[in-house]
Amino acid sequence: MPRYRAPLRDIRFLIHQVFDFAGHYARHGHEEVTADLIDPVLEEAARFTENELDPTRTEGDETGTHLESGQVVTPPGYKKAWKAFVEGQWNGISCSPEYGGQGLPHSLGMAFHEMAESANMPWCPLFTLSQGAIRAIEAHASDELKQAYLPKMVAGEWTGTMALTEAHCGSDLGLLRTRAEPRDDGSYSVTGNKIFITWAGQDLTDNIIHLVLAKLPDAPAGPKGISLFLVPDRLLDDSGQPGERNNVAVEALEEKMGLKASPTTVFRLDGARGWLVGEPHRGLAAMFTMMNAARLDVSFEALGIGQLSHQGAVEYARERLQMRAPAGPREPDQAADPIIVHPDVRRMLLTQKSLVEGCRALGLYAATQLDIGLGSPDEQARGRANDLMALLTPICKGFFTERGSEITDLGIQVFGGHGYIREWGMEQLYRDVRITRIYEGTNGIQAIDLIKRKTLASERKLLDLFLEEVRGFCDANADAGEVSTELVARTRKVADEWSELTDRLMAAAGDDINAPMSAAFEYLEYSGYAALAWCWARMAVTAEQALKEDNADRAFLEGKLQTARFYFDRILPRTRALAESMVADTQSLMTMDDEQFFMP
Numbered sequence: 135m136p137r138y139r140a141p142l143r144d145i146r147f148l149i150h151q152v153f154d155f156a157g158h159y160a161r162h163g164h165e166e167v168t169a170d171l172i173d174p175v176l177e178e179a180a181r182f183t184e185n186e187l188d189p190t191r192t193e194g195d196e197t198g199t200h201l202e203s204g205q206v207v208t209p210p211g212y213k214k215a216w217k218a219f220v221e222g223q224w225n226g227i228s229c230s231p232e233y234g235g236q237g238l239p240h241s242l243g244m245a246f247h248e249m250a251e252s253a254n255m256p257w258c259p260l261f262t263l264s265q266g267a268i269r270a271i272e273a274h275a276s277d278e279l280k281q282a283y284l285p286k287m288v289a290g291e292w293t294g295t296m297a298l299t300e301a302h303c304g305s306d307l308g309l310l311r312t313r314a315e316p317r318d319d320g321s322y323s324v325t326g327n328k329i330f331i332t333w334a335g336q337d338l339t340d341n342i343i344h345l346v347l348a349k350l351p352d353a354p355a356g357p358k359g360i361s362l363f364l365v366p367d368r369l370l371d372d373s374g375q376p377g378e379r380n381n382v383a384v385e386a387l388e389e390k391m392g393l394k395a396s397p398t399t400v401f402r403l404d405g406a407r408g409w410l411v412g413e414p415h416r417g418l419a420a421m422f423t424m425m426n427a428a429r430l431d432v433s434f435e436a437l438g439i440g441q442l443s444h445q446g447a448v449e450y451a452r453e454r455l456q457m458r459a460p461a462g463p464r465e466p467d468q469a470a471d472p473i474i475v476h477p478d479v480r481r482m483l484l485t486q487k488s489l490v491e492g493c494r495a496l497g498l499y500a501a502t503q504l505d506i507g508l509g510s511p512d513e514q515a516r517g518r519a520n521d522l523m524a525l526l527t528p529i530c531k532g533f534f535t536e537r538g539s540e541i542t543d544l545g546i547q548v549f550g551g552h553g554y555i556r557e558w559g560m561e562q563l564y565r566d567v568r569i570t571r572i573y574e575g576t577n578g579i580q581a582i583d584l585i586k587r588k589t590l591a592s593e594r595k596l597l598d599l600f601l602e603e604v605r606g607f608c609d610a611n612a613d614a615g616e617v618s619t620e621l622v623a624r625t626r627k628v629a630d631e632w633s634e635l636t637d638r639l640m641a642a643a644g645d646d647i648n649a650p651m652s653a654a655f656e657y658l659e660y661s662g663y664a665a666l667a668w669c670w671a672r673m674a675v676t677a678e679q680a681l682k683e684d685n686a687d688r689a690f691l692e693g694k695l696q697t698a699r700f701y702f703d704r705i706l707p708r709t710r711a712l713a714e715s716m717v718a719d720t721q722s723l724m725t726m727d728d729e730q731f732f733m734p
């Protein structure tokens with residue numbers, strides 16, 4: 135069973151040396167968050183996730199959840215972990231102090247978040263969905279709703295859910311059928327059936343606040359007719375405490391591949407009382423406040439699980455003895471060498487390491503843009519950061535989660551047959567991570583978002599902003615050092631190719647919209663690999679510089695440079711195949727008749 139150890143050294147390297155979070159906080163309105171404050175937060179996060187959360191992961195998978203009289207019974211240890219989480223004030227880490235939060239920057243919250251995902255990913259939507267709901271309520275609800283709900287939600291006394299999906303609609307929410315009728319008292323009566331609602335009905339808190347998408351009687355058809363409602367499990371009494379039950383019921387739990395300890399509920403609203411959040415018919419836009427953050431959260435889910443799979447694989451590969459190293463015995467006193475000596479096992483471990491650490495760098499960089507976009511006093515900086523986030527959200531969501539499957543698959547392979555056996559805990563990670571490619575918008579939908587909304591519709595303005603950042607870095611580090619100079623040059627080359635491919639797809643769209651849409655998934659993958667090249671070049675420059683200055687962390691820094699080289703030599707060339715298939719004629723994809731796909 136992989137036992138989680140927080141990768142504090144790597145997180146600190148990124149936070150202090152590569153990105154200088156303290157400087158970034160000072161520039162954007164968080165001067166109180168100095169390096170002296172950051173380190174204890176990270177250490178406490180590591181303590182909580184390693185000691186309180188990690189021990190609940192395997193048992194949760196074994197026990198799962200079940201329904202008793204409409205209430206979800208959670209696995210042993212979950213109540214204790216939630217209590218410790220709430221007492222540690224982790225739920226409100228990045229929430230506004232106005233409602234009792236700690237008001238720390240989102241990027242620091244994300245570092246905690248990654249650790250929690252590694253320790254127990256199925257448990258995490260309890261707080262990530264709550265934080266998304268808090269953000270949506272804070273941004274769009276009336277003051278009355280904010281005062282009534284946010285303090286308890288921020289404190290972790292109540293949790294939140296996101297209730298969008300219905301049996302006949304997931305990607306296309308414009309089709310939804312849940313209705314909301316106005317009542318005389320200004321509230322609404324909400325009726326409909328939702329499926330796949332995560333963490334509804336749980337037995338950990340005394341209220342659950344659902345953010346529900348529904349249509350008003352005068353709603354226009356399609357996505358422009360959707361409104362957002364706050365629907366509590368229990369209505370609040372005159373003193374603001376949970377009282378009478380609302381007409382909301384969990385009717386069943388889905389049986390599923392992974393996430394056994396995270397209830398996925400079938401959920402019925404039968405004239406439930408709800409309150410409008412934001413403008414009528416503008417619910418999808420309001421929900422996007424929640425979903426954009428949720429998409430970055432899902433990226434960190436995949437990253438966190440990938441980290442744990444990598445740790446498990448490295449430990450195993452150091453101990454498992456099989457055959458001899460090709461160039462002769464490495465441990466002649468042993469019956470065989472540890473498998474970590476074999477080139478193919480090293481390929482798997484370095485693929486995991488380079489992808490996990492590269493994604494961590496890109497994820498934390500994206501989180502700094504979230505800090506600026508949501509909280510900087512500088513309006514221009516906010517606009518720029520929001521534009522960068524708009525581009526990076528589908529890239530992180532799509533790319534990290536695709537890699538999450540790859541990384542956990544490799545984790546199984548390093549264990550050989552034992553990876554397939556439950557007792558080792560590696561197959562759980564593979565099962566659990568699989569959902570990240572599906573929920574919060576499938577990766578097919580992320581790819582369309584990237585090419586259509588973020589690239590074609592903006593006439594590539596968002597990409598140019600990011601490329602400006604990449605090229606600025608390349609200019610400043612053209613002679614950075616023995617190893618990094620070459621990596622910087624290769625980063626410039628891939629940035630130039632990314633730009634050219636974008637032009638080609640944009641030009642092709644003029645004649646045939648199927649051209650960019652057919653290339654959308656490859657384009658998303660390409661963008662991920664290219665963005666990670668920039669991150670790896672940044673890490674290489676920082677590591678090489680640090681090696682010149684002090685030798686205290688020599689082994690770690692040299693390992694960084696080695697991994698950077700591996701990324702450029704062995705992973706980045708995947709862009710060659712993507713570039714070629716991306717600009718291929720659409721005929722081979724689009725001309726086959728639907729019935730020709732399978733002819734028995």
Ligand SMILES: Cc1cc2nc3c(=O)[nH]c(=O)nc-3n(C[C@H](O)[C@H](O)[C@H](O)COP(=O)(O)OP(=O)(O)OC[C@H]3O[C@@H](n4cnc5c(N)ncnc54)[C@H](O)[C@@H]3O)c2cc1C
Binds near residue numbers: 573
């Ligand atoms: C474990 C789990 C937890 C979940 N939690 C929640 C939750 O808490 N709240 C909630 O509201 N929902 C939740 N969901 C629902 C999830 O977000 C949806 O399943 C997802 O958005 C996809 O919708 P769908 O299943 O209806 O698939 P569909 O929309 O039917 O898609 C089927 C396939 O068609 C593709 N596709 C559809 N349209 C297009 C297009 N225009 N172009 C290209 N490809 C397209 C999709 O990419 C996909 O591959 C959860 C689902 C699961 C399984």
